[in-house]
Amino acid sequence: MFCFCITKFQQKKFNVVIDAAHGGKDYGAVYNDYMEKDIAAIIAKKIEVLNKDNKDVKIHFTRTGDEFVNLNERVETINKIKPDLVLSLHLNAARNPENTVSGMEIFIANESDQKEQSAQYAKQLTDKIGKDYNVVTKEAGFYMLKKAEAPALVFEMGFITSEKDRGYLTTEEGQDKLANLIANFITDIK
Numbered sequence: 001m002f003c004f005c006i007t008k009f010q011q012k013k014f015n016v017v018i019d020a021a022h023g024g025k026d027y028g029a030v031y032n033d034y035m036e037k038d039i040a041a042i043i044a045k046k047i048e049v050l051n052k053d054n055k056d057v058k059i060h061f062t063r064t065g066d067e068f069v070n071l072n073e074r075v076e077t078i079n080k081i082k083p084d085l086v087l088s089l090h091l092n093a094a095r096n097p098e099n100t101v102s103g104m105e106i107f108i109a110n111e112s113d114q115k116e117q118s119a120q121y122a123k124q125l126t127d128k129i130g131k132d133y134n135v136v137t138k139e140a141g142f143y144m145l146k147k148a149e150a151p152a153l154v155f156e157m158g159f160i161t162s163e164k165d166r167g168y169l170t171t172e173e174g175q176d177k178l179a180n181l182i183a184n185f186i187t188d189i190k
Contacts, residue, residue, distance in 0.1 A: 013058040014190035017078050019088035019144070020044040020061065024068030029093035031160040036091040037066065039169055043157065044089055046179035047186070056190050075147040085121060085189070086152035087182070088144055091169065094161040102162035103134035107154040109145035117151040121189060125153065128185040132177070133158075155182075 020040040022028035028036025041063075048059045060081050062074040069077075078086050094101050106125060108118040122137045129135055145152050157178060158165030168174025 014056055014085075014186075015058050015060060015081060015083040016186055017060045017062060017081055017083045017086045017150075018044045018047060019074055019078075019086060020063055021088060021090040022068075023063050023066055026068050029091045029160045031093065031166070034160055034166065034170055036093075036160060039091055039160075039175070040089040040157075041066065043175055043179050043182070046175060047183050050179060050183035051186060054187060057186055071143050075144055078144075078152075079147075079149045083150045085186070086144070086148050086150050087186075088152065088154045090154060090156045092156040092159045092161075094159060100162065102159050102164045103136065104129070104158055105156040106135060106137045107140040107142060107145065107156070108137065109152065110139040110141050112146060112148075112152075114148070114151045118145075118153060121151050122153055124189055125155070125182075125185050128188065129178075129181045132181070 020037070020043075022037035022040065024037075026037065028040070030036070044061065048061075051057050051059050060083065062077050063069045092105065106122045108122050109115055112118065119137075126135045126137055140154070142154055145154060158169050160166060160169060168178060
């Protein structure tokens with residue numbers, strides 16, 4: 001007697017950890033009443049909402065409220081989850097308020113077992129958002145990039161000190177557009 005059993009193959013979800021920079025007592029970059037910790041958290045939440053119906057993607061966070069989480073705890077959370085991608089959301093700031101520098105930066109680890117995959121994801125994110133924004137990819141020795149046991153990107157979404165960048169970082173329309181581009185990037189790479 002032969003039995004042909006059909007089992008439903010369950011595809012592994014693409015796990016993404018979104019790290020909304022700073023939090024709690026750590027404001028990050030500040031310009032007037034705008035704080036990096038708040039803007040990063042807002043965009044992170046919007047990305048989650050945009051992905052809620054995506055059955056192939058699971059979004060995780062290093063923080064869910066306005067609390068301070070140190071870098072060691074963030075990396076521990078990341079490594080416990082074992083994600084397919086870590087996306088750390090940040091804002092940049094020019095030291096001199098007269099400086100008109102603007103644009104986005106994506107950082108990958110200068111030394112990491114995940115460097116090649118991180119570079120590929122950085123290129124894909126740049127391709128996705130580069131049509132609408134000025135984006136540069138760089139290497140850095142940031143703690144999270146070095147210690148995360150997963151492909152990781154630090155995404156500086158713009159300069160809070162730039163009037164041009166504040167135009168999209170601090171408005172609902174601009175935040176929605178940016179979150180949409182990031183959510184589409186996540187969907188495309190899964």
